[in-house]
Amino acid sequence: MRRSPLLLVSLQLMAWPARAALAQETPADPADKIADAVSAAPAAISAEATVMDWPSEPGGGMVELRKGSNAWVCFPDSPGSPRNDPMCLDPSFLAWARALSARTEPAIESVGFGYMLQGGSTASNTDPFAETPPAGGTWLEEPPHVMMVVPDPAALEGLPTDPENGGPWVMWQATPYAHVMMPVEAEGEASADR
Secondary structure, three states: OOOOHHHOOOHHHHHHHHHHOOOOOOOOOHHHHHHHHHOOOOHHHHOOOEEEEOOOOOOOOOEEEEOOOOOOEEEOOOOOOOOOOOEEEOHHHHHHHHHHHHOOOOOOOOOEEEEEOOOEEEOOOOOOOOOOOOOOOOOEEEOOEEEEEOOOHHHHOOOOOOOOOOOOEEEOOOOOOOEEEEEOOOOOOOOOOO
């Protein structure tokens, strides 16, 4: 059963006030927002995805910018984030995101994926609710990546948790929101010997 993207509560609303001062220039034109949102995933996914825009103010509703024909939902750059971080999520990852926003235990029924091919940033690799880095800390700059969530986050125990390890890592290990971050090469970054 396809879950409505309108049920998704913005992941970023929790951090809106603290991060608003860090916001980069976010596209304002709907066509620019759609172009940014679909840059988060391969065209085979994003070309037919629904595109939703973040609420214009805390507590506001999300706005559908484009109706899609597949189960994916893409979002443009998040207001308040320090870098461009559009994302595209499948239904399982949307369920995970709703649980994170509501601070409830995720009820993931199948493996889910999300794309962030522009990369992203997060305040903490260990605390899913951190709004800013700890005193003296810096934002974790995430490379372009694919995310994976599994029904039982305990299955991810023992995997690397260091984002600097050069390969996949688990973000927010030992929380119900643990998920795998899998770096991918951005377009044009492939090695010359291929």
